[in-house]
Amino acid sequence: MTDTPDIDIDELVALRRDIHANPEIAFDEHRTSELVAAKLRAWDIETHAGIGGTGVVGVVHGASGRGRTIALRADMDALPMEEEGRPLHRSLRQGVFHGCGHDGHTAMLLGVARHFSRHRDFAGTVVLVFQPAEETGGGANAMLADGLETRFLYDEIYALHNAPHFAPGTFGVLDGAMLASCDEIVIGIDGVGGHGSAPEKTKDPVMAAAQLICALQTVVSRSIDPSATAVLSIGSVHAGSAPNVIPSHTALTGTLRAFDERIRAQAKARIRTICEGIATTSECAISVAFRNSSPATINHREQAQAAARVAGNVFGAENVLRDFAPLNGSEDFSEFLLRRPGAYALLGQGGVYCHHPEFDFNDDVLPLGVRFFVALAHARCAA
Known part of the structure; x- marks a missing residue:
């Protein structure tokens, strides 16, 4: 068994930049999913395409007997926004842009797939989940x-997500709430x-809308316990x-956004x-609906601690962050965590x-993500 990933850095960077240059929004990831499936098949990995629309799953069975089955997930979709940066690999599609790093997440998981296609000397099974439509909250x-x-x-x-507010070469995981x-x-x-x-x-x-916008600010300021966390923002107004x-x-x-389901229900x-x-x-007649909803992303303690232990070996214990504020961003990975530990x-x-x-x-952190996922899969398959 080897925990040292077999990584072709140039191949990984080329894949990431190709995906970046050809972004696709939620449930339209046809080229991306075809690329992922083609790579998995070329590497002799059991491949299942079209899951949840444009999702792809790869399955690698270890050659050393039975063990546990560990799933690793990457999101594939881009954002409906214009790229203003000027990298050589900038988006070729107007109004579509990998502005959240899902191109990197997909490339990292492909790097993990490449490693396990060559090194199947482990007990257990690794399931590689390439998910569509994270940005809209519907893919999971x-x-x-x-x-x-x-x-x-x-x-x-x-799952592993890039964190621009953390320095390169650092890793963060919390027990419990990670995202709102x-x-x-x-x-x-x-x-x-x-x-x-x-x-x-x-x-x-219009007058009703003005009154409503002001009144809605009291949901957090006057209805929610000050020790709790909730955010309510009105982002668009269309009239006349x-x-x-x-x-x-x-x-x-x-x-x-909220971290506690009780607070979330109270606010709604x-x-x-x-x-x-x-x-x-x-x-006036006023209707209200809640759409594209995702619950808070709540890590399971045992699995978060296991991830931190593995990260300590990969990044160095001094670079593993365990005490930071949960983020007000959200993730539909939360749906997976409601059903399975992770x-x-x-x-x-x-x-x-x-x-x-x-x-x-x-791109410099691509191999770090691959190393972490490979080491984590080995540790948890054998747990």
Whole structure:
């Protein structure tokens, strides 16, 4: 058995940059999934494509007998945003960009696949999960609905995400909450439109929207325990097309984030109550829906501690961070952790933060991610 990965750095970097140059958004990752599946098959790895739409799963059975089955997951989708950086491998698709590093995550897991295709001298099974549509929060559930758990019967599952706010060569993992839940808030306000000179003849949805935006800020400031963490932000307002016309409809969208399911439920209930109140006072009809929702990403203690031990060997114990604030970002990897033990960890890479228009994955940390995943798979398959 070897914990030292067999890594072709040039091949890994070329794969990452090819994926970066050809980004695809949620459930449109056809080229990416075909590339992944083709590589797995070329390396003589059992390959299952089309899981959850564009998901791909590779399975490597160890040659040293029975052991545990460990799943490792990478996300593949890009963001619907324009790249403003100018790397030689910049996006070839207008308005689509790997601004969160999923190109690097996919390349790292391909590096792990390449290693295990050459070194099967271990007991157990490694399941390589290439997931679509993380950014929209639907990819994990799509793969689960397509039988990911029942078909591959993994005992534990792990994921690794780049962390620009950590220095390259560092690793972070927490016991318990790592990331917040996320609910997209979609609010529709229907009133009665009319001339701007005669507002008394209308039921003004713009005025209702203004009152609602202000009132919603009290969800966190006046309804949630100050010792708890919650964030509510309204990100878009759409209403009207002319300065002298009161429109009949206004639409708002926003995001709600929390680390505790009780707080999350309390905030959602309060949002609905406020919408009902503003509907009464404005005499408008107000609807509210929560979409693209993901629960908080909560690591299982045993698996988080195991990941930290392995990381200590790979990164050096002094470079393993175990005491930092959970992030308000969200991840649908949380759906996997609701069903199986596992952990979500961070790989330091430096640079600008995720979703910045000049973001680029740091290729120097690719081999570190491969080393960690290979060592983790060996440790947990044999546990």
